[in-house]
Amino acid sequence: QSVLTQPPSASGTPGQRVTISCSGSSSNIGRNAVNWYQHLPGTAPKLLISSNNQRPSGVPDRFSGSKSGTSASLAISGLLSEDEVDYYCAAWDGSLHGYVFGTGTKVTVL
């Protein structure tokens, strides 16, 4: 069972803005950077956001990340059909001495 909790699903219509939350604790999000990954099962996951809010080269600015206290969020604006995949937050956990992924959120474009 993951220590980072995400809603199992989120949805929106094309063009809308969708926000995914990631709830953790003082041992992970509270003191370490959050990363976000986009994943279509069976393919290589893609790093979307690094260090809370940094977009790696090539990631559209429709994707943005933020962090406050022991929670983080990923926002997808201008929702596209191709955004209909799974999203995971992740962070280092100092108590577990390991990297932890969130429970994952499946985004549906209505």
Place this chain on the structure above:
Amino acid sequence: QMQLQESGPGLVKPSETLSLSCTVSGGSISSSTNYWGWIRQPPGKGLEWMGSIYNSGSTYDNMSLKSRGTIFVDTSKNQFSLKLSSVTAADTAVYYCATGSPGDGMDVWGQGTTVIVSS
């Protein structure tokens, strides 16, 4: 542009040791400051970090593996590998290798390899 490619057996018997390798191309493991990691996704479940090895040689493992996992680097082959002992059906998953810069997320991933544990 660095690329990663996993390799290993697709089928492993229960109680045996699973061995997977990740070949690095487009860069040298020995001269890189990156960390190298393994992640898996069991059927119908989410991503699970298994462990990482750093340029310094330090390794970190997911405690839920109960010391069954070992990660090591073979610079002569420009590979890093995972060994997972005493496998059970619960270890059936798609296994990914990945890398990133210390302090950052994993920005280069392999395509993944499916491992089934079954007699």
